[in-house]
């Protein structure tokens with residue numbers, strides 16, 4: 001049984017509120033990222049948090065430890081409950097995110113393998129497994145692994161064990177189905193297949209049921 005996380009990659013407050021309202025009661029968390037935050041500002045977090053579900057900031061952070069810690073301060077002060085970071089900057093940068101999240105009572109999730117075809121250039125295979133191992137050693141709360149390559153997500157699950165979460169993007173517009181991956185993961189991440197749907201609430205409901 002997997003949770004449903006909405007990737008709310010829309011632009012502007014009105015569109016974000018429209019989709020979030022339509023999906024009320026169907027979601028376990030909302031993932032926000034650059035498209036929404038650059039078009040509205042971080043104040044959007046407080047507005048979305050009214051729905052009383054966790055907001056996860058997908059900023060795929062990739063910087064030096066000091067900058068990562070400063071990014072954490074802003075993300076959690078804005079009301080987010082989780083942050084998504086890259087791992088390829090190394091263990092010190094990763095630890096700054098994990099500690100920054102935990103210091104603020106939040107969670108840290110680590111991108112290990114991406115869901116798009118270009119991920120195969122760098123963000124996959126042995127590199128992904130090393131990053132998953134590092135994520136576990138860092139004390140991170142979970143990793144991000146691709147629904148588009150369920151066999152790889154199964155491998156990453158075996159690297160991290162059962163105590164960390166896996167959230168898995170790629171369901172819907174990128175071609176994966178909830179059934180492909182739900183047995184390996186704690187949550188599926190769905191963006192366009194919900195927010196571009198004529199009826200986002202109905203689409204979210206259907207994904208939620210299929211993820212059970």
Ligand code: C5P
Pocket residue numbers: 007009033058111113114115116144145146169170171172173174189190191192193
């Ligand atoms: O619209 P779609 O369902 O493809 O959205 C997928 C979401 O998951 C996007 O926000 C994308 O940035 C994110 N993501 C991903 N692959 C990763 C990590 C995050 O697609 N490995």
